Amino acid sequence: MDRQLLSKILVQMRNHLKEGKEIGDMKVGALLALGHQLEAIFYYLGHELGTHLNVKPIGDVTTIPNAIKEKIAEFNIGDVEITESSEEIVQLRLKGHSSIKDLINKGIKTEGSFCSFEAGLLAGIVEKMTNIHCFAQEVECSLQSGKSYCEFMIVFQQD
Ligand SMILES: [Zn+2]
Structure with a gap:
């Protein structure tokens, strides 16, 4: 799933709807950006769960890294290390999370991203904290x- 592309297409769709234009071809583009169905469904599931973890809004964006660490520890999601945090993105490394727990060190190789459940979960948690999509x-x-870790990037949606 190409979240960045999907996000851009969704913004365009919104603008077209507002202007009363067609969005037919964009739906096909969005479908392609969504990629494999299972990946998209896992992302959706993770995102839904993330919004159900009683996340409290935080006042100051500089406290995001600590707030993320606390939530991940509280719900035993894995071991986290925040590697970058700005007003645009948060980048982090995660170990021991549920998507790979039983698969790692067993000689299994995937092509590309596998942990879309955790990606959705992180997006849901941070969205609740910041009230920013x-x-x-x-x-x-x-x-x-x-x-030994998976690397994730959380991007704050800018219009
Ligand atoms: Zn992974």
């Missing part, structure tokens, strides 16, 4: 890279 993408999966 977010999307998240797994940048590098441990099942692909052979590293």
